[in-house]
Amino acid sequence: MIRYLSSLLALGACASALAAQPATVRLDYLHSGNALDEHYAMERVVIEPLPWPGNLSQTIDNTNRGNNLVEVVDAKTGKLLYSRGFSTVFAEWRSTEEAARINRGFQESVRFPKPEAPVKVRILKRDERNLFSVVWTADVNPDAMDVIRKQPLAPVKPIGIRVNGPSEDKVDLLIVGDGYTQADMKKFEAAARRLADHLFETSPFKERAKDFNVWAIALPTSESGVSRPSTGVHHASPIGARYDIFGSERYVLTTDNRALRELAQYAPYEFIEILVNNETYGGGGIFGQFSTAAADNDWANYLFVHEFGHHFAGLADEYYTSPVAYATGGERREPWEPNATALHDPANIKWKKFVKEGTPLPTPWPKEAYETASRAYQKERAALRANNRPESEMSALFTRDLKQSTALFSPDPQRHTVGAFEGANYEATGYYRPEMQCIMFDRSEQFCAVCADAITTIIDLYSRPAKQ
Known part of the structure; x- marks a missing residue:
C-alpha cells in the first residue's frame, strides 16, 4: 500500500510539473508497400491525456540517426519546430523475402509538442546518398474539429519505478508489461524494478541514472504469456507482442502500434521497453519506437540492456554469425548507426x-x-x-x-x-x-567506448542538468 501511494504521489508530482508544458500531439498513420515501393496515409490526430514530457529547449535532433526523420514545421513560415530521428518495423520487414512477393501495411505514430498554429508534419527517409529527403507530408491543425481530444479514463495507473524529477528535465523510460494476468501484477512490477536496476548498473547509464525517470504500466490479460506461433502457442495479449516476427524464432515485437500507444499515453514517456511474460530467450529493438525482452529468461538482464541499446541510441548489432530475419549482402554502404562502419576511409x-x-x-x-x-x-x-x-x-x-x-x-x-x-x-x-x-x-556486460559515447549523446538530447 505504501509503495502504491508513493507511486501515485510521484505521478501526481510529475503531472503537476508538466502542467506548464504544451499538450502532446500524436499523429497515427499507415505505412504500407513492398520491397520496391512504399506509401503513407494519415489515420488520425490525437491529443494525448498527458502534457508533453520533453525538454522544450532541445526540440531539434542533430544526431543524424535512424532510417527516418520526422520534422514539424510551421505551415506559414516554414520554421522548423521539432525533429527526431527514428526507424520502423516496416523498414525491417521490407528487407525480408516476403516483401518481394506481397504488400503489407504497418501502423506507425509520431509525437510532438502541440504547436500554436497549423503545421506540416514531414517524414524524411535516407536516400542512396545516405541523406534525408522528404517522402511524405501531412497537414496537421491541432485545433481542427476531427482531432481526438478526449480520451477514456486510464484503464490502469502507471507505477513510479524511479522518479528523479520533472519529466521535462529527465529521460522518461516506460516499461510496459504484456502477457501478465491480474495475479501476475506483482511479478511484473518486480521484474520492472529488477531490470531497471540492472540497466543503471551498466555504464554509461550508471553514471547518468539521475537523468532518468522510469515508469511501469501493464494491462492485465486473461492468460499468462504471449504468443509463440512456431510452437503452436497463441495467447491474446493487450498489446500483441509475440515471438517469431518475420520468421525469426527469437525476434519479439508488436505490430499493434495503436494498442501500444493507447496504453502508453497514460504515463510520461519518450522511450518504451516491453517486458513479455515468458522464459524463452527473445527480444527486439527499433530505434525511436520500442524494445522488448523476455522477462523470465536467465539472460533477461542482457536482453533488456542490449535491446534498449537499439531502441534508445540506434546502436547496430555487432554480431554476424547468428541467422537473422532480414536480407543481408550487397553493397557495403556506410551505416548510419554510430557503432558500425564500412571503413571506406x-x-x-x-x-x-x-x-x-x-x-x-x-x-x-x-x-x-x-x-x-x-x-x-x-x-x-x-x-x-x-x-x-x-x-x-x-x-x-x-x-x-x-x-x-x-x-x-x-x-x-x-x-x-x-x-x-x-x-x-x-x-x-x-x-x-x-x-x-x-x-x-x-x-x-559492458558497452564499448563508442557505444557508451553514442548513448550519452542521446541522454544529453533528452535531459537537462539540474538547476543550481
Whole structure:
C-alpha cells in the first residue's frame, strides 16, 4: 500500500510539473508497400491525456540517426519546430523475402509538442546518398474539429519505478508489461524494478541514472504469456507482442502500434521497453519506437540492456554469425548507426577520436578461431530449438559460448583497443565494429567506448542538468 501511494504521489508530482508544458500531439498513420515501393496515409490526430514530457529547449535532433526523420514545421513560415530521428518495423520487414512477393501495411505514430498554429508534419527517409529527403507530408491543425481530444479514463495507473524529477528535465523510460494476468501484477512490477536496476548498473547509464525517470504500466490479460506461433502457442495479449516476427524464432515485437500507444499515453514517456511474460530467450529493438525482452529468461538482464541499446541510441548489432530475419549482402554502404562502419576511409573513421595513433585499421583479432567455434555453437543452438529442449539447456549453451569467447579474446593484445574489427552488422566481411567485445556483439556486460559515447549523446538530447 505504501509503495502504491508513493507511486501515485510521484505521478501526481510529475503531472503537476508538466502542467506548464504544451499538450502532446500524436499523429497515427499507415505505412504500407513492398520491397520496391512504399506509401503513407494519415489515420488520425490525437491529443494525448498527458502534457508533453520533453525538454522544450532541445526540440531539434542533430544526431543524424535512424532510417527516418520526422520534422514539424510551421505551415506559414516554414520554421522548423521539432525533429527526431527514428526507424520502423516496416523498414525491417521490407528487407525480408516476403516483401518481394506481397504488400503489407504497418501502423506507425509520431509525437510532438502541440504547436500554436497549423503545421506540416514531414517524414524524411535516407536516400542512396545516405541523406534525408522528404517522402511524405501531412497537414496537421491541432485545433481542427476531427482531432481526438478526449480520451477514456486510464484503464490502469502507471507505477513510479524511479522518479528523479520533472519529466521535462529527465529521460522518461516506460516499461510496459504484456502477457501478465491480474495475479501476475506483482511479478511484473518486480521484474520492472529488477531490470531497471540492472540497466543503471551498466555504464554509461550508471553514471547518468539521475537523468532518468522510469515508469511501469501493464494491462492485465486473461492468460499468462504471449504468443509463440512456431510452437503452436497463441495467447491474446493487450498489446500483441509475440515471438517469431518475420520468421525469426527469437525476434519479439508488436505490430499493434495503436494498442501500444493507447496504453502508453497514460504515463510520461519518450522511450518504451516491453517486458513479455515468458522464459524463452527473445527480444527486439527499433530505434525511436520500442524494445522488448523476455522477462523470465536467465539472460533477461542482457536482453533488456542490449535491446534498449537499439531502441534508445540506434546502436547496430555487432554480431554476424547468428541467422537473422532480414536480407543481408550487397553493397557495403556506410551505416548510419554510430557503432558500425564500412571503413571506406580509414583515416576518417567515424569514431576517430577514440582511436589511438598507430592502431592498425582494420584491426587484427582471432576472427578465424572465433568463427570456427561459433559455427559449432550455432549448430548446437539450432538443434536445441528444433528439438524443443528445455530453456535451461539453451541458457547453459549461452553461458558456455560466452566463456569460450572471453577465453579466446582475453590474451589478445587488441582486446581493449578501439579500432576497426571486421565482422559486424550481420556481415562477416565488409563491416567493422569498434572493439573486440561489447554488449552489442556478444553477451558480455559492458558497452564499448563508442557505444557508451553514442548513448550519452542521446541522454544529453533528452535531459537537462539540474538547476543550481
